[in-house]
Amino acid sequence: MSKMTLTTEGDRHVLVTRHFAAPPAAVYRAHIEPELIQQWMLGPDGWTMPVCVSDPRPGGAIRFEWTDGKGAGFYLTGEYLELQPHSRIVHVERMFLPDPTPDNHVETTFAPNGNGTLMTMRMTLPDSQTRAAMLATGMEHGMEASYVRLETTVLA
Amino acid sequence: MKRLRPPSLDHAFAALADPTRRAILSRLTRGEATVMQLAQPFSMTQPAISRHLKVLEHAGLIVRRAEGTKRHCRLAQHGIAAVDQWLSTLRAALETNYNRLDQVLAAMPAEPPKHIERNKQR
Numbered sequence: 001m002s003k004m005t006l007t008t009e010g011d012r013h014v015l016v017t018r019h020f021a022a023p024p025a026a027v028y029r030a031h032i033e034p035e036l037i038q039q040w041m042l043g044p045d046g047w048t049m050p051v052c053v054s055d056p057r058p059g060g061a062i063r064f065e066w067t068d069g070k071g072a073g074f075y076l077t078g079e080y081l082e083l084q085p086h087s088r089i090v091h092v093e094r095m096f097l098p099d100p101t102p103d104n105h106v107e108t109t110f111a112p113n114g115n116g117t118l119m120t121m122r123m124t125l126p127d128s129q130t131r132a133a134m135l136a137t138g139m140e141h142g143m144e145a146s147y148v149r150l151e152t153t154v155l156a
Numbered sequence: 157m158k159r160l161r162p163p164s165l166d167h168a169f170a171a172l173a174d175p176t177r178r179a180i181l182s183r184l185t186r187g188e189a190t191v192m193q194l195a196q197p198f199s200m201t202q203p204a205i206s207r208h209l210k211v212l213e214h215a216g217l218i219v220r221r222a223e224g225t226k227r228h229c230r231l232a233q234h235g236i237a238a239v240d241q242w243l244s245t246l247r248a249a250l251e252t253n254y255n256r257l258d259q260v261l262a263a264m265p266a267e268p269p270k271h272i273e274r275n276k277q278r
Binding site for chain 1: 170173175258
């Protein structure tokens, strides 16, 4: 049962929210500790992250490399900008596909929510075209069309 | 009925980057409309609206048809579906990640116990 939402905001933002049945400290750790990141931030089944650099301090480096084990792969680099332990991470990232995408500025917050955590990830792209391109990145499988969903995501 | 070629997603997303065009599409999700009806909520001339409609049509997001002197617009199901598919897949990729994260979190050692009252009557 998914509790995730993905919406656009204004021309340059993408907002993702998700509830987790774990305290903010744990969800926060899972976002910055390499041995934890490597267990979940993998995209489609079959992909792994053999390289995971995460240096969680202002100015600290981020580098994630993914592979499908069959010769395909891509990577992401970034830098941490601000960290408030267990409640907020601000970082910037760009994908190399292999050309770099424009910087995606990401603020992730973790708030106590019932017995768990509400994570809110707010991405800010340099302009609306970049956001449009980002939303189109890496997606290939279709699902049933829904005007309602379109209206609440793309058109909101 | 005319069969449409698959539209370019680049064109579609470029067309969606404009707030007026998103508003036009939003209106069209409620059904077909004439150019005049579409122009009404905006403080824009009909030619200005027509330019936006042309972009949307070129991007494969709407279909226009003439009926007498009136021009009607409606969503192009094919183009809208293509855009929606991209979004659905991004959503699916994130959901896959977060479902995995649920399991990672479940396997993490619990935090030091807090004062939580538990009803253990059985």
